[in-house]
Amino acid sequence: MIEVKSLTKAYGSFAAVKDISFTVATGQACGFLGPNGAGKTTTMRVITGYMPATSGTVAVDDFDVFEQSFEVRRRIGYLPETPPLYLEMRVDKYLSHVAKLKGVARSALAGARERVIEACGLDEVATRLCGHLSKGYRQRVGLAQALIHDPAVLVLDEPTVGLDPAQIIEIRELIRGLATERTVVLSTHILPEVAEICQKVVIINTGRIVLESDIESLTAAGSLEDEYLKAVSGEQPSRSVDAHTTVPVRSTDA
Numbered sequence: 001m002i003e004v005k006s007l008t009k010a011y012g013s014f015a016a017v018k019d020i021s022f023t024v025a026t027g028q029a030c031g032f033l034g035p036n037g038a039g040k041t042t043t044m045r046v047i048t049g050y051m052p053a054t055s056g057t058v059a060v061d062d063f064d065v066f067e068q069s070f071e072v073r074r075r076i077g078y079l080p081e082t083p084p085l086y087l088e089m090r091v092d093k094y095l096s097h098v099a100k101l102k103g104v105a106r107s108a109l110a111g112a113r114e115r116v117i118e119a120c121g122l123d124e125v126a127t128r129l130c131g132h133l134s135k136g137y138r139q140r141v142g143l144a145q146a147l148i149h150d151p152a153v154l155v156l157d158e159p160t161v162g163l164d165p166a167q168i169i170e171i172r173e174l175i176r177g178l179a180t181e182r183t184v185v186l187s188t189h190i191l192p193e194v195a196e197i198c199q200k201v202v203i204i205n206t207g208r209i210v211l212e213s214d215i216e217s218l219t220a221a222g223s224l225e226d227e228y229l230k231a232v233s234g235e236q237p238s239r240s241v242d243a244h245t246t247v248p249v250r251s252t253d254a
Helices: 040-047 069-075 091-101 106-119 135-147 165-178 191-197 224-233
Strands: 002-011 014-024 029-033 055-060 076-079 153-157 183-187 200-205 208-214
Touching: 002 040, 014 040, 014 055, 014 200, 014 208, 029 040, 029 191, 040 055, 040 153, 040 183, 069 076, 076 135, 091 106, 091 135, 106 135, 106 165, 135 153, 135 165, 165 183, 165 191, 183 191, 191 224, 200 224, 208 224
Parallel strands: 029 183, 029 200, 076 153, 153 183
Antiparallel strands: 002 014, 002 055, 200 208
């Protein structure tokens, strides 16, 4: 479903992402992990078509992100770290507006809006202004706008950042349900979320992929936390999700 090949993104002389390649299969939930500044958000913005690459290719459902961006956007729902809400709009009006922007037919608009309001638990706040919502509800509205056009792929960038423990549990449960129906790429610093939701993990550090593995194989020798720390410190070899063999980690030097 998602295939990233030799992707590089540079800002002037600084390369935020350096020749990375990985895949996410159809129907798979993939945790995309790494320290702050590792290149996670840049990669996700390129995958979703919000930012051009310097070199390399990205394909979603065999459509090239750069050459066929309209087709890719039809298939992807994206929740950035800060939900893109219009704070002065009511939740239901905002979702209708987003549905129109994403090409939902007028005849299907009301049904799409009600579907995501129910799926994301927004019934009680549907007529409230977005700016009057708690952070937890704003995240729910952010998820709803990502789902309004019923995409096959869901890309979530730190969906529980800044939430309190109860809100984290609520959003985690919501994402777990969504991940049973869609291909999901989840970027988060909360490793238990990945262990509970995802079947695969990709770890990036200083702009390079240092590990790609299925969760079951990765955690056979230890906890996800231990394996993550080894990978970002350079102690752990990368793992091939297909062959279940190890290969040397590529240098993380710029």
